[in-house]
Amino acid sequence: xxxxxxxxxxxxxxxxxxxxxxxxxxxxxxxxxxxxxxxxxxxxxxxxxxxxxxxxxxxxxxxxxxxxxxxxxxxxxxxxxxxxxxxxxxxxxxxxxxxxxxxxxxxxxxxxxxxxxxxxxxxxxxxxxxxxxxxxxxxxxxxxxxxxxxxxxxxxxxxxxxxxxxxxxxxxxxxxxxxxxxxxxxxxxxxxxxxxxxxxxxxxxxxxxxxxxxxxxxxxxxxxxxxxxxxxxxxxxxxxxxxxxxxxxxxxxxxxxxxxxxxxxxxxxxxxxxxxxxxxxxxxxxxxxxxxxxxxxxxxxxxxxxxxxxxxxxxxxxxxxxxxxxxxxxxxxxxxxxxxxxxxxxxxxxxxxxxxxxxxxxxxxxxxxxxxxxxxxxxxxxxxxxxxxxxxxxxxxxxxxxxxxxxxxxxxxxxxxxxxxxxxxxxxxxxxxxxxxxxxxxxxxxxxxxxxxxxxxxxxxxxxxxxxxxxxxxxxxxxxxxxxxxxxxxxxxxxxxxxxxxxxxxxxxxxxxxxxxxxxxxxxxxxxxxxxxxxxxxxxxxxxxxxxxxxxxxxxxxxxxxxxxxxxxxxxxxxxxxxxxxxxxxxxxxxxxxxxxxxxxxxxxxxxxxxxxxxxxxxxxxxxxxxxxxxxxxxxxxxxxxxxxxxxxxxxxxxxxxxxxxxxxxxxxxxxxxxxxxxxxxxxxxxxxxxxxxxxxxxxxxxxxxxxxxxxxxxxxxxxxxxxxxxxxxxxxxxxxxxxxxxxxxxxxxxxxxxxxxxxxxxx
Numbered sequence: 087x088x089x090x091x092x093x094x095x096x097x098x099x100x101x102x103x104x105x106x107x108x109x110x111x112x113x114x115x116x117x118x119x120x121x122x123x124x125x126x127x128x129x130x131x132x133x134x135x136x137x138x139x140x141x142x143x144x145x146x147x148x149x150x151x152x153x154x155x156x157x158x159x160x161x162x163x164x165x166x167x168x169x170x171x172x173x174x175x176x177x178x179x180x181x182x183x184x185x186x187x188x189x190x191x192x193x194x195x196x197x198x199x200x201x202x203x204x205x206x207x208x209x210x211x212x213x214x215x216x217x218x219x220x221x222x223x224x225x226x227x228x229x230x231x232x233x234x235x236x237x238x239x240x241x242x243x244x245x246x247x248x249x250x251x252x253x254x255x256x257x258x259x260x261x262x263x264x265x266x267x268x269x270x271x272x273x274x275x276x277x278x279x280x281x282x283x284x285x286x287x288x289x290x291x292x293x294x295x296x297x298x299x300x301x302x303x304x305x306x307x308x309x310x311x312x313x314x315x316x317x318x319x320x321x322x323x324x325x326x327x328x329x330x331x332x333x334x335x336x337x338x339x340x341x342x343x344x345x346x347x348x349x350x351x352x353x354x355x356x357x358x359x360x361x362x363x364x365x366x367x368x369x370x371x372x373x374x375x376x377x378x379x380x381x382x383x384x385x386x387x388x389x390x391x392x393x394x395x396x397x398x399x400x401x402x403x404x405x406x407x408x409x410x411x412x413x414x415x416x417x418x419x420x421x422x423x424x425x426x427x428x429x430x431x432x433x434x435x436x437x438x439x440x441x442x443x444x445x446x447x448x449x450x451x452x453x454x455x456x457x458x459x460x461x462x463x464x465x466x467x468x469x470x471x472x473x474x475x476x477x478x479x480x481x482x483x484x485x486x487x488x489x490x491x492x493x494x495x496x497x498x499x500x501x502x503x504x505x506x507x508x509x510x511x512x513x514x515x516x517x518x519x520x521x522x523x524x525x526x527x528x529x530x531x532x533x534x535x536x537x538x539x540x541x542x543x544x545x546x547x548x549x550x551x552x553x554x555x556x557x558x559x560x561x562x563x564x565x566x567x568x569x570x571x572x573x574x575x576x577x578x579x580x581x582x583x584x585x586x587x588x589x590x591x592x593x594x595x596x597x598x599x600x601x602x603x604x605x606x607x608x609x610x611x612x613x614x615x616x617x618x619x620x621x622x623x624x625x626x627x628x629x630x631x632x633x634x635x636x637x638x639x640x641x642x643x644x645x646x647x648x649x650x651x652x653x654x655x656x657x658x659x660x661x662x663x664x665x666x667x668x669x670x671x672x673x674x675x676x677x678x679x680x681x682x683x684x685x686x687x688x689x690x691x692x693x694x695x696x697x698x699x700x701x702x703x704x705x706x707x708x709x710x711x712x713x714x715x716x717x718x719x720x721x722x723x724x725x726x727x728x729x730x731x732x733x734x735x736x737x738x739x740x741x742x743x744x745x746x747x748x749x750x751x752x753x754x755x756x757x758x759x760x761x762x763x764x765x766x767x768x769x770x771x772x773x774x775x776x777x778x779x780x781x782x783x784x785x786x787x788x789x790x791x792x793x794x795x796x797x798x799x800x801x802x803x804x805x806x807x808x809x810x811x812x813x814x815x816x817x818x819x820x821x822x823x824x825x826x827x828x829x830x831x832x833x834x835x836x837x838x839x840x841x842x843x844x845x846x847x848x849x850x
Contacts, residue, residue, distance in 0.1 A: 113201035149163050169215070171216070180254070182201045242819070246287060266824075299644060302629070314609055317607055318610070371412045387409075387446045405429070410426065454471065490735055516539060534561075537555045569617060574601070634689075636682040641686070669689075712748065734764040735761060739757075761777050782806060
């Protein structure tokens, strides 16, 4: 390889331009060793610490890039930086040893101390031995990093994101991803697969893909999506019960206002109101043929109604206390009921209204009976009681066929799967249990709620169950694997106070169901998709600390890099999961922030090299470089029109830039510690950011001042996210808590806390 050597005349001319006062030379301590000095293991660390800050890819002062041996040999304005085999003729060594001026690193750059005698000795020996680049050889022989288990208690939330509508939040806690429904406060699912702390998280714009970055790779998940379809309003008090027609087109509701209402489920319109003579309605049922309605009240009465015209057909007053549940037999010729009086009843319904057939009275529960269900074949009844038991009865004659203690607290509801081969029970012990009907053996348990459960219902195929609870919200589980699918709550996004309890739920089809709430409404919901891993993006050289999707979700950008060595950016085709472009020479240090411009044509990147850069997505060319931060740049975002950019950093400030001119508009009022993430708020001049001083802030870009403060975090805030309309903020804390605020309210209305540590086992 031919190396260009600086001509002696040019070199002497260069020396003559220097100050007459020669720098005090640094002693060179040559190591006494038989093994060669390694560039990859020894020299590169010295150059990274002392030289690459000015002579890296980002700055390359005097066009000298010292991040690689090739760059050093190529040299800069003054020619080659080293002459292999001749340290005494190598400018890099002579300047570093203060043998010639200018001394390197420059004296005025206090953050870069001079090389030590030992470091100079290693550099001299390496150059004199030929300045060999052994990077590839060392990398090939390196033992892969083995990641051990994360220590107990180490579970910071370093990454967080909200869906576009702000209804769901995903956050990395230690090495897992947790997803929760914001409205209900219910945690939906925990996703594993990462070998180290989750560093970055991002939902695609349509919410159907969730990307999470950790050590050397990004895991892509298919995410279920869905939301409210209709809100059915008209009841004057809590809606305690709902039932659906077999085709899901009709809903029946019962309320504490004493009425039964019939609804067109798809239109969300009330078609009929019926007043129950016994006052507060606690239970309703609809016959399989849709022709008859049963209602039960707090006074113990049961009424049968003609669904077509609302005419009352029967009124039964056998129970001595409130009736909590009621169900029709498949043929519609009898109803079974469960009551606070400790009994169940099977009441035949004769076609002749003048005839009254005696009921079968089912006794055995020690306390109130909360739920009742009949098998699809009409042969088996199951009742659920406060005595923690479920009891089995012959549905034809009411004879007892067995009992099991199913839960640790009151059993509040029971439901059969559509095929009758299994059934589920819900309990005040906060769990749902699934059993095989044939032998009554347990199949699966579903846990994770924070309050007594109020209802359970199967989807039309029996593949999923929806469960409601007194803590508000309804959660859907997969029957096959017990994993959470999705959750919803009746909360108005702008309302204050806790989520109202959901008293009942019922499926209208396979992935559509209805809920009845204490807020006097019935809501219908629809969802699609399942949680599944759809691919991995990598390998990356180190941790992936930044992720972003373009607006249409066709591209995903991932960023990271080894500290002080590389700033790695990769752009991928999301549908194909193929690499489109690597931008690994844009920055000289770790990438902490990535953000596509609103039109998707540009990509802004923030890095530890103190630079903010903008790259053309189409060809990978750097369009603009923004310099001004005095520490790591940790986050970046665009204005909606793509004309301005905000960036935040370890220097505790946010900077506002004009993209078109490249000028800095202003620096915002500083925070108490690092500002770890930044997001522009739609519809105005406001910017939200999280800080290590435990505070979320909103700054006004027009004057740079703090306009709002959000408190409630107890530790360093690593990351923040915002809903598209700016109504909700989320942040992740070092103590493992994910927090969600409503805009304009100082304290978070949701805190997703880590599970308490398991109690220590004491050996005796």
